[in-house]
Amino acid sequence: MGIKNAVSKTIAYAERNGIKAAFYAAMERIKINSSEKYSYRELSEEVLREQNQEYRLLAETGDAVRFSIVVPLFNTPEVYLKQMIDSVVNQSYGNWELVLADASEKSLDVAISAANDDPRIKYYHLDKNAGISHNTNRGLEKATGDYIGLLDHDDILTPDALYEVSRVIKKSMQKNKLSRFIDCPIRLIYSDEDKFEDEKGVRKFFELHEKPSFNMDLLLSNNYICHFAVMRADIIKRLKLRAKFDGAQDFDLFLRCCSEAALSMDMASGHIVHIDKVLYHWRCHRASTAANPASKTYAYEAGQAAIADVLKSNNINGEVVQLPHLGFYRVNYERGILQERDDVACVGGKLVNKKGRVAGGIYKKDKTAPFKNMPVSYSGGLQHRAVLTQDCYAVDIRSMAIDPLYKDIYKDVVGIDYVDTFTDPKADTTALFTGMSEDEIIDKSVRFCEEIKKRGKRVVWDPQIIKRV
Known part of the structure; x- marks a missing residue:
């Protein structure tokens, strides 16, 4: 992400945690960067055709789960918006709708054109920009799918994302002998992710985030779930996003969704599923949180408050403190x-x-x-x-x-x-x-x-x- 960005992050870390801590953090980062050999491997057209054929056979029986992908828009650059929309249109799994909730002052022509070209794309120009949570909730109200996924306006999905998520749901439905998706025990599905940046027309992928199976205490330490997350429609529509946690609104949503199962039941078995495959590419550019975590320090305070809120809701007494690395926390139980x-x-x-x-x-x-x-x-x-x-x-x-x-x-x-x-x-x-x-x-x-x-x-x-x- 560039020498200047790395230096600025190191200086900021030193200001927060001291020179000694910054030295060890920098040494570790250098070691990580020198050993990183990750590259994302695109799926072949043959594999994607096979996935699409499998979807079509499933659709003929009427058993294909319907997905809604909700995206809040706000002054999204045209090139990013088109790439995001294309990543949904190019899914090998076809039973989806893309709900675009646009809070920009002026309507976005790229979004309007896409909605005119594909009836699965629903474009709504909101009457005002009321913040990320409110804008997303407006999109959730319009969603009609059985499961709803959240996608940032400048990120992209891999072409097999919905196919892989549908496989998980189908397996659970068959195992539990269910016919209605609303009865499926799976409330949340999440995948691995990576980051990417466009350099002179060349897309570079890096920082693979391989996530563990559901881990409640890790979630109380960091929003490791992040992207790509898909939730059963009735649950996400009930919980909604909360404006008082803007900046960490998705973290707050995941905490509440998971704690309902994990802190009231023993292990949340079968309720929360991890797909150990990259299905989401998180864009990095100068203004993005992915590239510059310090650009949204308020988000980490919101994350801290979200953890404290879920503890309080479950009658757990503890203090939530921020760790030296931004976005990471610790619960000190009373x-x-x-x-x-x-x-x-x-x-x-x-x-x-x-x-x-x-x-x-x-x-x-x-x-x-x-x-x-x-x-x-x-x-x-x-x-x-x-x-x-x-x-x-x-x-x-x-x-x-x-x-x-x-x-x-x-x-x-x-x-x-x-x-x-x-x-x-x-x-x-x-x-x-x-x-x-x-x-x-x-x-x-x-x-x-x-x-x-x-x-x-x-x-x-x-x-x-x-x-x-």
Whole structure:
């Protein structure tokens, strides 16, 4: 995105967090940039034809889900607007409508022409610009689809975006033997994304964002869902966007949509689905938030307020603070996460070795440790996952606190009485686990957390709690 932009971002970071923190952040960024080899691979025309043929067969039976893509417009540059519209028109899946809610002072000729050419494109010139949330809600009112997707006016969809989303919905409908899309348990679907910029007519893609499966605590740390997001129509029309969170209106929407399922049910299984494929290209230009996060600092304050609001709505007491990287947050629970959250039964911290590198603390199903050997001063890449509280497969018994209800299970798996090694700084892990090898400790940690998850409870990793090993 250019040397000038990188320098300005580094200076701004230093002003917020100090020179030392900025130095480590810059070093990490340099390492990331030097190792990035991402390039988006366009689908072949043959593949897109096959997808379209599959759609046509489905449409003949009347079982094709209808999508509404809602786009609020405001003084959108013609070239960006045309590219956005073309990305929808060129979808391999055909049962869609594009709802353009235009708050520009003058009607946009490109949008009017597109609506005249394709009856699936609905153009509405609004009587006033009442802000992003209100303008989008006006578009939602006009949407008639079974599921509704949100698209920014200068971004683009991949040609297989709606096809891939339709496959997820179809699979759920068949599994649950349903006939009405309003009965489908899936309330939100989101995909991976990347960024792009046009340089002299050449489109360059970069910064792939590969997202995890639904992760409630990660969502309470950052709007990792972002683009492309599609929501069941009745839910998004009920929730709507709220103007008091303008700047983070989509984040607020996702938080409310997900918390309805995830904080009132155990794991939101089958309600929120991730497609591990890039379906959305986020445009970068000088005025965009993607290229210059500091250009919309008010948005991050709105995001902070949105998290606080969802906590309050769920009777969870906690303070939301902003982390050094813009758009990333932390919830400091008033009585601790185990006391404030009924859905969480186990929490663990970060293990750091004598060399100042991550030694473990968080584990995947295969018992590997993400971020292992990474300098503790690093944040974990462009999405800063190494410093964000998040749901995980397992945490380490050397830095673990559990709900007292599971003490007996802990003793059965670990072989000793439970001791809180997470909140008690005096807990001597060396003495507690004498005779256990590193592999045995990790194995017991994973097996215990698996037992917790079998009971429908969350295991959460809190990287700000550091245990030296």
